[in-house]
Amino acid sequence: MKGRLLRWVHSIHAHMLAMALGVIITLTAFSLSILFLIHPSEKTPVSVYEVARLMRGQPILRDAPVLRIRDSADAPRAMSHASERLLAGMLADRLGLPRSDVRLYLNRGDQQRYDQFTREIALYGRDGQVDPFIVGTFTAAAKQPSGQWRMVTRSARAPGTIWNLTGQDTLLFGLLFIIPLSMWFSARLTRPIRSFAASVEQLDAGAEARPVPVKGPTEIRMAAVSLNAMQARIAQFVQERTSVVGAIAHDLRTPLSRLHFHLAAAPDPIRSAAQEEIRQMEQLISTTLDFVDNESRPRVMEPLDLGLLVEGLVDDFADMGRDVAIADAAPITIHGDMILLRRLFTNLIDNAVKYGDAARVAVRTEGAMAVVDVADNGPGMAADQLARAFEPFFRGEPSRNRRTGGVGLGLSIVQSAAHAHGGHVTLAARAEGGLCACIFLPLPA
Structure with missing residues (x-):
C-alpha cells in the first residue's frame, strides 16, 4: 500500500494535480494580498449638505472620512460632466x-454611477430636499x-491606483505569476522525458548502449526500467549471435585447409x-569474421585527420592498379575509430571498383558534418534494391553476380560503422550513371 502510494505521488497525474493546486493557491494568494495588503480603506459617504458644512469650516456628525481641505489661489478648471454640474x-x-x-469633480469611474442621480435630482430637486451622497473620489471647490x-478633496480609488490597475489587468497580473510557475513545472516534468528520448535515440543509432537514468515521474521510471531490461536482453542476444556466427566461421577454416591438402x-x-569454390568460401568466412569483429570489438575513439585517412586508402588502391582517384581531400579532424573507419571506406571503394570499374572520392564538410563521397560509373541499382542495400547478406542481382561480387555484408558493415560514429550513410543514383555513396560523420563540437 505504501509503495503504491509513493508511485502515485511521483506519477504524472499527481504532478498535473499539484500544478493545478499550485495555480489555484497562487491566484488565491495573489487575490488575498491585493484585498488585504493594498486594498484602500473604505470611505464613508458624504452628502452634499456635509460638504457645504466642511466648506464653511463646520464639523460633521459622521465617521470621520479621510478628507483634505485647503485653499488655493488658482481657479479650478471647468466641469465637463452633467452629473458634476448638477x-x-x-x-x-x-x-x-x-x-x-462652485465646482465639483468626480472620479472618471464614478461619473457613470452618478448618471442615475440625474433623473432623481430632476424629480426630487423641486422641493429642495434632495441631498445625495457622494461616494468615492471627489473634489469640491468654492470661491x-x-x-x-477652498478645496475639499477625498481620494479613494483613483484610476491610477494599484487597486484599479489590478482590477483592470487581472489577466496580466495572473500571467506574471502563472507563466514562471508553469515554465518551471514543465521543465521539471520534461527533463527526464528528454533524457529518456535521448537514451532511446542513442540505442537506435547503434552507439554503445548506456542505461537510461531511472528518475522523474513514476511512469518515466517504469519505462526506463523496462527499456534498460530490454536493452540488456538485446545486447546479450547480439553478443550470443555474433559469438555463434564467429565461432562457426572460424571453425570452417579447418576443414577448408584439409580440402586444400x-x-x-x-x-x-x-x-x-574446387579451389575456386574454396576461395569463395574463404572470402565469405573472412567477410563474416569482419562483420562479427565490427559488432563486438570495443571502439577506440581518437582524433584523426579524415582527409589523410581517405587519401591513404585511395593511394593503396591506386598502387594495386585500380582506377581510384581523389578529387578533393580537405583536412578535417574528427573523433573516430581508425580500424573501423578504414574498414568502412575500404568496403565502399572496393565496391565502387568491383561494380563500377572506377572510384572517385571527395572529402568535404556540410554544416556540422564531415562528408565523404564515393562515386562509381557502374550500372547502378534499382530503387527497390537501394532500399534493401544495407540489409545483411543482401546482394543486388543479376548485375552483381557471385563471381564478381561478395556475400552481401559489405554495406551492412559500412552502415554499422557509420552509426557507431553517430553518423549515417546514403546511396543515390548519379545522373550520369552509377552510384554515389555519401558518408556523414559528425564534427567535434
Missing part, C-alpha cells in the same frame, strides 16, 4: 453662492470672499574448380 449646483444652493463660483478657492593430388580441372 451636484455643483446643489452645493452652490447650500452655500448661497453663484453657481459659477471665498477673499478671492481664493586433399586436392593437391587431384587432376588439374577438378583441383582448379
Whole structure:
C-alpha cells in the first residue's frame, strides 16, 4: 500500500494535480494580498449638505472620512460632466453662492454611477430636499470672499491606483505569476522525458548502449526500467549471435585447409574448380569474421585527420592498379575509430571498383558534418534494391553476380560503422550513371 502510494505521488497525474493546486493557491494568494495588503480603506459617504458644512469650516456628525481641505489661489478648471454640474449646483444652493463660483469633480469611474442621480435630482430637486451622497473620489471647490478657492478633496480609488490597475489587468497580473510557475513545472516534468528520448535515440543509432537514468515521474521510471531490461536482453542476444556466427566461421577454416591438402593430388580441372569454390568460401568466412569483429570489438575513439585517412586508402588502391582517384581531400579532424573507419571506406571503394570499374572520392564538410563521397560509373541499382542495400547478406542481382561480387555484408558493415560514429550513410543514383555513396560523420563540437 505504501509503495503504491509513493508511485502515485511521483506519477504524472499527481504532478498535473499539484500544478493545478499550485495555480489555484497562487491566484488565491495573489487575490488575498491585493484585498488585504493594498486594498484602500473604505470611505464613508458624504452628502452634499456635509460638504457645504466642511466648506464653511463646520464639523460633521459622521465617521470621520479621510478628507483634505485647503485653499488655493488658482481657479479650478471647468466641469465637463452633467452629473458634476448638477451636484455643483446643489452645493452652490447650500452655500448661497453663484453657481459659477462652485465646482465639483468626480472620479472618471464614478461619473457613470452618478448618471442615475440625474433623473432623481430632476424629480426630487423641486422641493429642495434632495441631498445625495457622494461616494468615492471627489473634489469640491468654492470661491471665498477673499478671492481664493477652498478645496475639499477625498481620494479613494483613483484610476491610477494599484487597486484599479489590478482590477483592470487581472489577466496580466495572473500571467506574471502563472507563466514562471508553469515554465518551471514543465521543465521539471520534461527533463527526464528528454533524457529518456535521448537514451532511446542513442540505442537506435547503434552507439554503445548506456542505461537510461531511472528518475522523474513514476511512469518515466517504469519505462526506463523496462527499456534498460530490454536493452540488456538485446545486447546479450547480439553478443550470443555474433559469438555463434564467429565461432562457426572460424571453425570452417579447418576443414577448408584439409580440402586444400586433399586436392593437391587431384587432376588439374577438378583441383582448379574446387579451389575456386574454396576461395569463395574463404572470402565469405573472412567477410563474416569482419562483420562479427565490427559488432563486438570495443571502439577506440581518437582524433584523426579524415582527409589523410581517405587519401591513404585511395593511394593503396591506386598502387594495386585500380582506377581510384581523389578529387578533393580537405583536412578535417574528427573523433573516430581508425580500424573501423578504414574498414568502412575500404568496403565502399572496393565496391565502387568491383561494380563500377572506377572510384572517385571527395572529402568535404556540410554544416556540422564531415562528408565523404564515393562515386562509381557502374550500372547502378534499382530503387527497390537501394532500399534493401544495407540489409545483411543482401546482394543486388543479376548485375552483381557471385563471381564478381561478395556475400552481401559489405554495406551492412559500412552502415554499422557509420552509426557507431553517430553518423549515417546514403546511396543515390548519379545522373550520369552509377552510384554515389555519401558518408556523414559528425564534427567535434
